Amino acid sequence: MPQFKQFPLPDTAEGLTEAEILTWHVKPGDAVKVNQIICEIETAKAAVELPCPWDGVVTEVLAEVGQTVEVGAPIITIDLDPSGAATAPAPAPAAAPATNGKIGEEMPGGRIATLVGYGPKSGAAKRRTRKAAPVAPAAAVQTPPPVVAPPAPAAPAPTPAPAVVEPAAVEPAATSRGGYVPLAKPPVRKLAKDLGVDLHAVPGSGPGGVITREDVERAVAPAPAAAPAAAVATGSRERRVPIKGVRKATAQAMVDSAFTAPHVTEFLTVDVTPMMELRARLKSHPRFRDVKLTPLAFAAKAVLLAARRTPDVNATWDEAAQEIVYKDYVHLGIAAATPRGLVVPKVRDADGMSLKELAVALDELATTARDGKTSPADMMGGTFTITNVGVFGVDTGTPIINPGEVAILALGAIRDMPWVVDGQVVPRKVCQLALSFDHRVVDGQQGSQFLADVGALLADPAVAMTY
Structure with a gap:
């Protein structure tokens, strides 16, 4: 006998409430196996492939491509015992009273008791029919009523049910925009x-x-x-x-952060010529020959070293507990622009990585993000974020802190600019930095010290020997 089960949209990451159906890999009539990918969804954090939890045959797809579905809502129906589909028992008589049963118990008519009621009736599964365009009731049409004798008060005429009209019979010109x-x-x-x-x-x-x-x-x-x-x-x-998916989540997070944490932003212009010269030398070194060594990798390393001297920038404000939580690790977030919108994947335990390991991790992170394959778990739990606006030719900005963190650094474009060295104006490689921090956790002295340390490490990488 057929046994139908509906697969509800799961919560693929903590706090998600909805997701959009991107593609279906199965259709009604297809046989499926446990862990077979049945569809791809887009959550507020990433595109995720959903595996099938059971063996069986797909009987109905309950959500269309492009539809946004709430977590917990059913998206597909699967027959776990397709061999009995042709001999499904007749449905229970309409007059039979409903009875309660234990969860998982089969009730009359082949229905299965669940946490919220009963599963679908047995029998061949059918797709939900499309409703015809609604037709306004006759009383709503603005035409003069015919002059007829009113009905007797004792026997009022029953209100007729709205007539079902074929779609072709509906004239858009004769129907109001609100009803059509x-x-x-x-x-x-x-x-x-x-x-x-x-x-x-x-x-x-x-x-x-x-x-x-x-x-x-x-x-x-x-x-x-x-x-x-x-x-x-x-x-x-x-x-x-x-507004949905990544854009919706990003907008809400930025509003929450901007109107919850008191932002302070400080700026610093740095001569990064020594850093760029070191980068050129390392690119020809055997250990870095196959590594994509970018200025972002040097900035990330400088942030990690500077955070050791100012741990306040790597903390969290716990409003509920009225506590500041200091982290003895750094999960470094890197803001990445992707076709799906802005995402901030994390490099886990970045503070324990060498410059080469950090460069490799950043390259892999960027590639995965651009392909839309970053998992939701890899975008949660960050402790500090860097946004590299320099790749767009922008000098700097006032970045908004990611919720759950207390500081973010914007790395601007590196430009050839006139700079005073030993009393002489010479062309140098110059970059602007901007640090936004939560003034509840980070005081002005601490934020200034951290930004100055980052700048010093980029202006003279040898300073790292003293940290």
């Missing part, structure tokens, strides 16, 4: 959102007036030269993109 729902599949709706097309203004060429992908693409295609006014009337110069 354009007929289009989810992928077509997503395309329309991405292109900024209002589906209410797109005539459907598919069966029953369904709007197709070609209809949406035609809506944004340039109008013929002979009729420029038509393009203005039907087109749109705005795009609306739903």
Whole structure:
């Protein structure tokens, strides 16, 4: 006998409440095995592949591609005993009263008792039918009522149920914008959102007036030269993109941080010529020959060394316990711009790494982030963050502290600039640093000392010998 189970969207990382379905790797009728990847989702932290928890056959996919689903909501139904699908028992009579059962116990009609009620009825699984566009009740139509004799008060006429009208019979022109729902599949709706097309203004060429992908693409295609006014009337110069995934999480985190932690930002301009000269020498050294040695690696190493002298920048403010938590380790976060938005993956225990190990870890971290393969666990638990705005040619900025941390360093672009050396103006490699810190934890003296130490290490790497 068929045994249907619904797989709810799991919490792939602490604190997540929803995720977007990116792709499905299975469809109804496919046989699946335990740990087989069935779909890919995008959470607020990363793209994650979901494995199947059971062996069986897919009977129904409950979430469309592009749909945002709350954690705990079912996304797929699997028949754990497909061999009995053809001989499913008849459903219980409609008059049979509902009875309670123990969790996991099979009830009349083949339903299984669960924590929140009962599982689906036995029988061939069917996809949920699409609802036809709603039709306004007759009483809502603004037309003069016919002159007829009123019904007798003792026998009022029952209110008729709304008639089900085929989609083709719905005339958009005769229906209000608020009640008319354009007929289009989810992928077509997503395309329309991405292109900024209002589906209410797109005539459907598919069966029953369904709007197709070609209809949406035609809506944004340039109008013929002979009729420029038509393009203005039907087109749109705005795009609306739903706030979700990484963008939604980043926005909320930045608001929480900016309006919770009292930010202070200090700036320092540094002559990093000695650092760049050391980098050039190390790139030809056998140990670093196959290593991508970037200025970011030197800045990261300087931060790790300076944090030993000022441990306050590597702490956490615990509001609930009214405590400052000092960390004896550094999980270094590196802000990375990816096609999915800004993410901050971590280099775990970075304080114990050599310059070479740090350079390799940073290169791997950046590659994984750009490919969208950073796991949610690798973006949690950071203690200090570096944002490298210099790669965009920006001198510096006022970075916002990541929630849960108390300091962040912005590394600006390295430029050839005039600099005074021994009383002479000479061209040097110059970089600007910006340090934002939480003034509840880090005082001005401590923040200034930390930033000065980082600058000194970049201006003269030999200073590291004294730390």
